[in-house]
Amino acid sequence: MFLQTKHRRARTAAVAAAAAAALLAGCSGPGESSSGNDALVVFTGQSGDYQRNYNPYSPTLIDGPGTIFEGLFFYNLTRRAEPEPLLGTAYRWNEEGTELSVTLRDDVKWTDGEKFTADDVVFTLDMITKYPTMNGTGYKGKATAVDDTHVKISFDKPAFMEGPQILGKIWIVPEHIWGKIKDPSKDRIENPVGTGPYMVDDFKAQAFTLKANPGYWGGEPKVKKVRYLSLSGNQAGADALAAGKIDWQTGPVPDLANVEKNYPGYRAVTVPMNQTALFTCSNSALGCKGPQTDPAVRKAIYHALDRGQINSLAFQNTSSEISPGFALPGRDDKIISSGLKDRTAPMEPDVATAARLLQGAGWTKGSDGIYAKDGRKLELTVKVVSGWTDYITAVDTMAQQLKKAGIKLTAQQLSWNEWSDARGQGEYELIIDALTPGPAPDPYYLYYYFFSGATTAPVGEAANPNFSRFKDAAVDGALEKLKSIAPDDTAARQEQYDVIQTRLEEVMPYIPVLTGGTTSEYHADKFTGWPTQEDLYAFPAIWSRPDHAQVFKKLKPAA
Structure with missing residues (x-):
């Protein structure tokens, strides 16, 4: 199940500075929170x-996956390794890839005291099948409880690639509670009952706290409370870090190269993973409106960007090259298609190519230097979340660059809720965001999540997470074939990757910007056990679920 946080950057809009100051004032001295030294403030x-x-399963959740609700296994996206058992202890495929058998733990209880069984797994899988907006993985199996600790999942066709999604990205919920909910796809679940290491402690509009689950099957976490703060954006986060008021954040701070000097007691780790892009509402057949529905416009923007300048001004040179086929450079080098015109997106602008593409599509430059067609100027609005200073700087930089190419770009800052709603409903022209990986280090999952016709919807309906409304028969066909090919048949898989990547470069529903270097700053003097470059046991981003829960479980208060 994809949940943008994101997501990958689960960051929201600006509030008054006074509110942020009040929150910080509510914490105690540097390195301590109002909840004590065993509380992690994030x-x-x-x-x-x-x-x-x-x-x-909600695109606007504030937390839950990994902390409150668990999957069956944990897949580490940063390295190729066997998945770590969670609610499941073992799994196996039959030879044809049509049946997945899973063994479950026998010592797990829900936080209300009820016993966790295979019936809960079957109920969850049946539930997301019934409600398409909850089924972000495209699950189409049939689950059966063999007994309390064994589940069999059958498929009509070979479905090897379904394994990591089912095992690592579907959050198991209690049948005895969720079975009574009229429409679980819309319920906010304000008082959740889960199997995870944490439970809800308290909630306020500007902060909420999770507390350790004393009955957790893996043992009660050493970090007894996790307190989530709302501040006024990236600068407030950097200020709070400097004051020792927060213990973990993921995002930019000034002078990233000297975190240990500027923030005594803290360290930083940077991992390339999420791929920054301009999301476009691309499909006019599904209700998208605006110049960005023209592929020539999208490709002109792609060629007109000065990515080196964007990296320097917005991202402190922590980002890196991106491929227009969206395989991840470095990790996926062997998979990047030889059929691409650009193996990686150009770092320098090519205004001449942008002009050729626009003119070939019937756009004409006006006396003001901006292209127009059929009486409409090439003017586009990019929605961005207030407080996301790196993304705001990136959009402002792009606006200056694209003006030279005859394209007018305007930033529109919104609260995170407004931005998230617009993204989900397709009520936008452009949005700056990131494409995130799936449950395993294989680009198949990113392709299925963001480019499959099965994960989108008409404008006005919730899409999750193919927000661009992209639908393409060739891509859908290649994705379907990949499901049935064994993971070790690299030659057969590459044929389908070639189809997908070359088509994405040709149509470009998401305009590649850069591969984001995700940087987290963490309080090493207050807690031990953090992920490091030498031990990336999880993707170290506070907004990455369920990775953050793996970190919470690993941390211990320093002596």
Whole structure:
């Protein structure tokens, strides 16, 4: 299940500076929170009121996956390794890839005391099948409880690639509670009951707290409380870090290269993973409107960007090259298609190519230097979350660059809730965001999540997470074939990757910007056990679920 946080950057809009100051004033001295030294204070980038929503299948949840609700296994995206058992202890495929058998733990209880069984797994899988907006993985199997600790999942066709999605990205919920909910796809689940290491402690609009689950099957976490703060954006996060008021944040701070000097007691880790892009509402057949529905416009923007300048001004040179086929450079080098015109997106602008593409599509430059067609100027609005200073700087930089190419770009800052709603409903022209990986280090999952016709919807309906409304028969066909090819048949898989990547470069529903270097700053003097470059046991981003829960479980208060 894809949940942008993101997501990958689960960050929201600006609030008054006074509110942020009040929150910080509520904490004690440097390195301590109001909850004590065994409390971890985190900042996800949230800058606006939290809305109490712990539904792990909601695109506007504030937390839940990994902390409150668990999957069957944990897949580490940063390295190729066997998945770590969670609610599941073992799994196996039959030879044809049509049946997946899973063994479950026998010592797990829900936080209300009820026993966790295979019936809960079957109920969850049946539930997301019934409600398409909850089924972000495209699950189409049939689950059966063999007994309390064994589940069999059958498929009509070979479905090897379904394994990591089912095992690592579907959050198991209690049948005895969720079975009574009229429409679980819309319920906010304000008082969740889960199997995870944490439970809800308290909630306020500007902060909420999770507390350790004393009955957790893996043992009660050493970090007894996790407190999530809402501040007024990236600068407030950096200020709170400097004051020792937060223990973990993921996002930019000034002078990243000297974190240990500028923030005594803290360290930083940077990992390339999420791929920054301009999301476009691309499909006019599904209701998208605006110049960005023209592929020539999207490709002109792609060629007109000065990525080196964007990296320097917005991202402190922590980002790196991106491929227009969206395989991840470095990790996926062997998979990047030889059929691409650009193996990686050009770092320098090519205004001449942008002009040729626009003129070939019937756009004419006016006396003001801006292209127009059929009486409409090539003017586009990019929605961005207030407080996301790196993204705001990136959009402002792009606007200056694209003006030279005859394209007018205007930033529109919104609260995270407004931005998230617009993204989900397709009510936008451009949005700056990131494409995130799936449950395993294989680009198949990113392709299925963001480019499959099965994960989108008409404008006005919730899409999750193919927000661009992209639908393409060739891509859908290649994705379907990949499901049935064994993971070790690299030659057969590459044929389908070639189809997908070359088509994405040709149509470009998401305009590649850069591969983001995700940087987290963490309080090493207060807690031990953090992920490091030498031990990346999880993707170290506070907004990455369920990775953050793996970190919470690993941390211990320093002596």
